[in-house]
Amino acid sequence: MKKLASFLISGIMSASAVVTSVPFNATMAESAEYTLQDAINLQDFILSRVTGKELNKSFDLNGDGRVDIFDLCLMRREILKKPEKNNDTLVAYFSCTGNTETIAEYIIDMTQADSYIIEAETPYTDEDLTYTNSSCRANKEQNDKSARPEIAKPVESFDNYEVIYLGYPIWWGEEPRIIDTFLESYDFSDKIVIPFCTSGSSGNSTSERNISNLVPIGNQLEGKRFSASASKETVKTWVDEKQSEISDLKKTVKIHNIR
Numbered sequence: 453m454k455k456l457a458s459f460l461i462s463g464i465m466s467a468s469a470v471v472t473s474v475p476f477n478a479t480m481a482e483s484a485e486y487t488l489q490d491a492i493n494l495q496d497f498i499l500s501r502v503t504g505k506e507l508n509k510s511f512d513l514n515g516d517g518r519v520d521i522f523d524l525c526l527m528r529r530e531i532l533k534k535p536e537k538n539n540d541t542l543v544a545y546f547s548c549t550g551n552t553e554t555i556a557e558y559i560i561d562m563t564q565a566d567s568y569i570i571e572a573e574t575p576y577t578d579e580d581l582t583y584t585n586s587s588c589r590a591n592k593e594q595n596d597k598s599a600r601p602e603i604a605k606p607v608e609s610f611d612n613y614e615v616i617y618l619g620y621p622i623w624w625g626e627e628p629r630i631i632d633t634f635l636e637s638y639d640f641s642d643k644i645v646i647p648f649c650t651s652g653s654s655g656n657s658t659s660e661r662n663i664s665n666l667v668p669i670g671n672q673l674e675g676k677r678f679s680a681s682a683s684k685e686t687v688k689t690w691v692d693e694k695q696s697e698i699s700d701l702k703k704t705v706k707i708h709n710i711r
């Protein structure tokens with residue numbers, strides 16, 4: 453990060469005398485994600501260096517119709533504020549109709565964690581999920597506490613993760629049985645687990661109790677139930693809270709290990 457910051461600062465200093473007015477691609481780039489390479493390209497452009505590279509993103513970040521040093525400053529701010537990749541965090545989730553997946557994607561984006569989709573070896577069809585039919589697959593599984601639907605593929609390098617956000621939909625007030633398969637497939641005894649779920653209206657307490665009773669977990673943090681339409685801001689408020697709890701926990705564990 454230090455190298456990146458010094459490159460960006462030196463780039464801005466050396467380009468600071470130049471103000472280039474250009475008509476190209478002059479819309480405000482609200483959702484563009486900028487990389488160090490974008491900053492290099494923009495700097496080259498401002499300095500009128502011929503590179504032959506295509507500028508395929510909107511670089512008029514302040515939307516004033518010009519691409520200049522002010523845009524490079526804004527880009528620098530965007531790049532530096534991106535959280536660093538969290539290599540010790542995994543967001544593992546099961547989602548059949550996309551609601552939990554949306555929340556999981558927000559969390560992945562906010563924490564820069566790796567992701568893992570818990571997929572059934574035999575995927576769930578619409579018919580399997582028709583809970584108004586008492587004998588549909590999902591209902592049968594939920595009625596059998598020992599049901600353990602098989603998972604398609606394992607997590608790569610599970611041991612590398614210290615923190616696991618675990619997402620699922622609520623099925624009949626509980627976690628789907630495939631979550632139990634997942635929990636019983638790995639050793640969570642030294643992991644920090646943070647459950648999250650989506651539901652029509654049911655809460656998360658039974659599922660979180662089930663999870664804590666099923667396998668040994670190093671630290672299970674209080675999770676959260678989201679509605680399908682939960683906003684990114686709502687998720688962010690919760691994730692910030694959890695990240696701060698996680699960082700406190702890690703400090704405690706380190707102190708404990710030193711002693």
Ligand SMILES: Cc1cc2nc3c(=O)[nH]c(=O)nc-3n(C[C@H](O)[C@H](O)[C@H](O)COP(=O)(O)O)c2cc1C
Binds near residue numbers: 550625680
């Ligand atoms: C078999 C089944 C049982 C469900 N049971 C409940 C329930 O007990 N309470 C509830 O509020 N929603 C229940 N739902 C609705 C889901 O929890 C909700 O639609 C969830 O957001 C789906 O998440 P997904 O899109 O990630 O699969 C159930 C859905 C299915 C398919």
